[in-house]
Amino acid sequence: NAGVTQTPKFQVLKTGQSMTLQCAQDMNHNSMYWYRQDPGMGLRLIYYSASEGTTDKGEVPNGYNVSRLNKREFSLRLESAAPSQTSVYFCASSEVGTGRFFFGPGTRLTVT
Amino acid sequence: QKEVEQDPGPLSVPEGAIVSLNCTYSNSAFQYFMWYRQYSRKGPELLMYTYSSGNKEDGRFTAQVDKSSKYISLFIRDSQPSDSATYLCAMSGNSYGNNRLAFGKGNQVVVIP
Numbered sequence: 453n454a455g456v457t458q459t460p461k462f463q464v465l466k467t468g469q470s471m472t473l474q475c476a477q478d479m480n481h482n483s484m485y486w487y488r489q490d491p492g493m494g495l496r497l498i499y500y501s502a503s504e505g506t507t508d509k510g511e512v513p514n515g516y517n518v519s520r521l522n523k524r525e526f527s528l529r530l531e532s533a534a535p536s537q538t539s540v541y542f543c544a545s546s547e548v549g550t551g552r553f554f555f556g557p558g559t560r561l562t563v564t
Numbered sequence: 565q566k567e568v569e570q571d572p573g574p575l576s577v578p579e580g581a582i583v584s585l586n587c588t589y590s591n592s593a594f595q596y597f598m599w600y601r602q603y604s605r606k607g608p609e610l611l612m613y614t615y616s617s618g619n620k621e622d623g624r625f626t627a628q629v630d631k632s633s634k635y636i637s638l639f640i641r642d643s644q645p646s647d648s649a650t651y652l653c654a655m656s657g658n659s660y661g662n663n664r665l666a667f668g669k670g671n672q673v674v675v676i677p
Contacts, residue, residue, distance in 0.1 A: 456607075485665075492572075494669040495608075495652070542607055546665070550615075551596040551656045553665055555607040 454478055456556035458543050464562045465533040473528040473559050475543030483546045484526040485510075485553070486518060488539040495542070501526055533563045567591050570653055570668025579677050583640035587653035587668045590634065594655040594666070597629050599638045602650045602670065611651070612638060643675045 456477045465471055477484065486498040497510030501520040515537060517529045530537055543556040570587040577583055585599075595616050600608035612627040614620045614636075620627045628637040636655070640647055653668040 492669070495667045497665075550613070551665075552598065552610060552613055553654070554610065555600075557607045558605075560605075 456543055456545055456554055458541075458556040458559050460559060461557065462560045464564065465530075466564055467534060469533050470529065470531050471533065471561075472530075473541055473543075473561075474525070475527065475556060476525045477543075477545040477554070478524065479545060479547070479554065480523070481545035481554075482523070482548055484520065485544040485546070486516070486526070486528045487542045487544060487555075488512065489542060489558075490539050498528065498541075533561075535563045537561065538563045567666045568653060568655065568668045570671060572669045572671060574672040574674065576674045576676060577643055579643060579645060579675055581643050581675075583638075583643050583647065583673055583675075585638045585640075585651050585653075585671050585673070587636050587655075588634055589636075589655060589666070591655075591657065591666070592631075592634070593657035595631075596656045597627070597636050598654045599625075599627055600652045600654060602652060604649075608652060640673075643673075645675050645677050648673060648675050 459474045482503045485500040487495045496512050499518040501507045504523045519527045541559045544553045546553045568589045597614045599612040601611045602608045614629050617629050617631045624641045626639040650670040650672045652670040656665045
């Protein structure tokens with residue numbers, strides 16, 4: 453039982469490049485989330501997916517797109533990376549009935 | 565007013581001391597309360613989970629929720645250097661978790677041997 457996994461662990465992009473962050477969970481959770489964490493700002497919700505086939509914007513969605521590929525997988529895409537998107541990105545899933553959230557190990561992204 | 569307030573000031577304590585952390589919140593709909601521990605360059609790890617008011621104890625860790633005061637606390641007894649991490653409080657208003665997990669900004673704790 454791996455929980456929530458994310459790839460890649462690290463990435464450096466140049467401004468304007470695109471990339472997709474991958475996330476998968478093996479806990480059979482319906483809901484999945486993408487957060488970014490910046491110093492002094494805490495964790496901020498980018499997008500979430502309440503169930504397979506649905507996605508909704510969170511607090512800071514601009515510059516990002518998401519795809520809920522199936523119940524297990526939820527990807528985050530940066531179409532044209534900007535230095536302001538330098539951050540640590542966490543994927544999470546939540547357990548129905550308890551509201552507990554479980555986080556992945558994170559992707560550390562630097563945009564130059 | 566932010567939904568969840570957590571004083572982010574770093575906290576340094578000697579090994580063996582009691583660590584006391586707290587958060588206040590403004591949304592009376594919150595009923596699920598969590599504490600996460602985050603080691604440097606790692607993801608947040610669920611440490612304590614409490615539903616509604618009351619206390620929960622797990623080993624050296626105690627979580628308290630006072631819904632009447634909108635105040636939650638985490639106590640770490642007999643602190644160890646391995647407890648050095650950032651601790652984030654989090655809370656939600658429903659068990660479905662959709663979008664409604666509100667976080668504090670985290671407290672960095674350093675336990676000095």
